[in-house]
Amino acid sequence: MHSKKNNNSKSQNFIQGLRPFSSAIPRGLKKILKKGGYNFTEVVDNWTKIVSKDISEKCYPSNIKVGKDMSNGVLALNVIHGKELDIEYNKKNIIDEINSFFGYNYIKEIRLKVVQETKNNKKSLQADKKMDKYNKKIDEIKNEGLKNSLTKLMEAFANKND
Numbered sequence: 001m002h003s004k005k006n007n008n009s010k011s012q013n014f015i016q017g018l019r020p021f022s023s024a025i026p027r028g029l030k031k032i033l034k035k036g037g038y039n040f041t042e043v044v045d046n047w048t049k050i051v052s053k054d055i056s057e058k059c060y061p062s063n064i065k066v067g068k069d070m071s072n073g074v075l076a077l078n079v080i081h082g083k084e085l086d087i088e089y090n091k092k093n094i095i096d097e098i099n100s101f102f103g104y105n106y107i108k109e110i111r112l113k114v115v116q117e118t119k120n121n122k123k124s125l126q127a128d129k130k131m132d133k134y135n136k137k138i139d140e141i142k143n144e145g146l147k148n149s150l151t152k153l154m155e156a157f158a159n160k161n162d
Contacts, residue, residue, distance in 0.1 A: 039106065040064045043075075043098065050101050051094055058083035062113065072108040078115045087112060131158060 066073030
């Protein structure tokens with residue numbers, strides 16, 4: 001009824017068919033859980049909720065380094081060029097908000113890394129110009145069915161790229 005399993009030179013007794021939960025978790029995931037990697041994902045997933053929308057539009061978390069005790073970590077923020085002064089003034093507020101979110105002193109310091117604003121704005125302007133060009137050509141089509149189908153296709157394409 002009972003069996004022994006040799007795992008990492010340890011003998012474990014368990015009832016046949018039942019396994020410890022830790023044996024079902026992949027090794028890579030075990031390392032992440034031990035290091036507290038789930039806390040970083042919590043910060044990233046809830047960034048706008050933790051800090052205000054105004055701050056979340058100016059910066060985003062890129063890395064968190066914490067010790068084994070999972071406290072007094074260092075948060076690295078990527079800040080859009082020109083917005084670093086606002087974030088510098090709000091460092092203490094950001095730390096307080098993150099620590100209150102977790103319920104303990106998870107972050108003690110914030111380091112800023114200035115990044116250039118994404119080039120998506122230029123690409124979207126070019127895409128808008130192309131869309132206008134295509135819409136003008138679609139308007140010239142006399143067949144209403146074809147015109148409606150192409151218009152719907154262009155709308156779907158624009159929504160996909162947004």
